[in-house]
Amino acid sequence: MLEDALRDTFAAKAGSTPPGSLDDFADAAIRGAGRIRRRQRAMTGGLAGIVVLALAALAMFQVVSPQHPGGAGPADDLALPPRTDVPSQAPTSTVAPPQVAREVYAYPGTAQPAKSVRIQIPEKGSVAAAYQAKDGYLVINNQPDGDKQLVLQNDDNKQQVLVDDAHDIAVDNEGNQVAWADEGTMTVAKRGDDTQQLTKSNTTDVPPSAVPVVFVGPDLVLGKDDGSAFDVWYTSRKYEEKWDQSVLRVFGAHPDGKSIYAEVRAQSGEQAMCLALLSLAQPFKVKNRVCGLPRAAKAGSRISPDGHWLAYPVEGQKQVAMLDLTAVFTPGSKTPRIWDFTVTTKTVWLNATTFLVDNGTRFQALYPDGKSENLDQMSADVVLIEPLTTTGATPSATG
Numbered sequence: 001m002l003e004d005a006l007r008d009t010f011a012a013k014a015g016s017t018p019p020g021s022l023d024d025f026a027d028a029a030i031r032g033a034g035r036i037r038r039r040q041r042a043m044t045g046g047l048a049g050i051v052v053l054a055l056a057a058l059a060m061f062q063v064v065s066p067q068h069p070g071g072a073g074p075a076d077d078l079a080l081p082p083r084t085d086v087p088s089q090a091p092t093s094t095v096a097p098p099q100v101a102r103e104v105y106a107y108p109g110t111a112q113p114a115k116s117v118r119i120q121i122p123e124k125g126s127v128a129a130a131y132q133a134k135d136g137y138l139v140i141n142n143q144p145d146g147d148k149q150l151v152l153q154n155d156d157n158k159q160q161v162l163v164d165d166a167h168d169i170a171v172d173n174e175g176n177q178v179a180w181a182d183e184g185t186m187t188v189a190k191r192g193d194d195t196q197q198l199t200k201s202n203t204t205d206v207p208p209s210a211v212p213v214v215f216v217g218p219d220l221v222l223g224k225d226d227g228s229a230f231d232v233w234y235t236s237r238k239y240e241e242k243w244d245q246s247v248l249r250v251f252g253a254h255p256d257g258k259s260i261y262a263e264v265r266a267q268s269g270e271q272a273m274c275l276a277l278l279s280l281a282q283p284f285k286v287k288n289r290v291c292g293l294p295r296a297a298k299a300g301s302r303i304s305p306d307g308h309w310l311a312y313p314v315e316g317q318k319q320v321a322m323l324d325l326t327a328v329f330t331p332g333s334k335t336p337r338i339w340d341f342t343v344t345t346k347t348v349w350l351n352a353t354t355f356l357v358d359n360g361t362r363f364q365a366l367y368p369d370g371k372s373e374n375l376d377q378m379s380a381d382v383v384l385i386e387p388l389t390t391t392g393a394t395p396s397a398t399g
Contacts, residue, residue: 170212179212217257242282300345
């Protein structure tokens with residue numbers, strides 16, 4: 001996410017960028033500075049210092065109408081099979097020491113009674129993303145030096161630092177797999193029965209500019225941190241570079257665990273935006289594509305937990321579009337649902353049928369039937385917590 005000078009709208013900005021999306025040039029510069037500092041530390045043989053964490057109190061409020069009539073809670077997005085092809089390595093985690101508190105507010109990702117939790121963030125840092133997992137909250141923090149950190153906050157307000165000093169971090173849709181990039185090395189790890197520990201599954205060499213984007217089953221889509229190309233790492237073996245520049249951005253994984261939804265480059269005679277369903281391959285293989293859709297803004301695009309809908313602020317941020325992913329590739333399918341009002345890129349799916357957007361002052365809930373609802377909660381300095389999917393549920397998207 002952006003550093004303090006670029007964060008004049010929201011002091012604690014989580015959920016504003018979809019999992020797997022790439023940040024702007026300012027953030028890339030910040031991350032680049034972090035990489036340089038890490039190289040300097042490594043060259044001098046120094047050990048990374050302990051990050052001093054500030055304690056933040058999060059008062060969580062129940063959404064006015066989290067379950068729209070006819071809707072259900074989050075469903076499974078990806079079924080992740082157990083990995084047996086690579087040996088486990090030593091678990092890694094450290095205890096995060098609590099420090100001074102400051103208060104921000106948050107919307108939870110599911111309907112539940114209002115409650116308070118405490119989340120530690122680095123001093124002068126910020127929250128890049130927050131997820132509601134089965135055992136608490138997984139929080140990706142932006143650290144002041146440009147690095148990122150993954151922390152597990154359990155229901156007793158105790159924290160474990162699972163990943164520290166990473167270039168970038170990705171969490172899968174169930175919170176069971178984590179990937180992080182650090183100085184030319186990409187690592188994938190599992191959260192097993194002891195979810196306060198990460199057990200490394202595999203590591204591979206990657207270019208220093210490579211970042212984890214999204215898990216697709218056990219495999220990992222990679223992106224360049226400037227957004228110029230994407231690739232696949234089949235995590236059971238060594239990564240081989242075959243970057244695909246025809247992919248412009250990745251929206252997320254299909255529930256089949258074998259493909260992704262992405263924006264692809266328009267060909268001659270086609271009108272952007274072009275949405276494609278891509279099979280994992282090097283380069284990616286197009287299964288379906290459709291063009292002429294409203295162009296998505298740089299950030300804020302999200303696929304619903306059941307894989308049925310893609311919703312996003314339209315470029316210019318004066319509209320919001322919602323696409324039915326089960327029908328969008330069918331000739332003659334309905335046009336996207338459009339809402340006409342100004343929004344920021346701060347968004348989240350609260351459940352399978354409620355898309356929350358920020359109009360710059362308050363939150364609004366948008367529903368697939370075209371209805372909307374103004375919520376009472378002010379949006380400034382509010383952290384949005386995204387729900388992770390539940391193992392065993394059945395996805396509704398057919399693709």
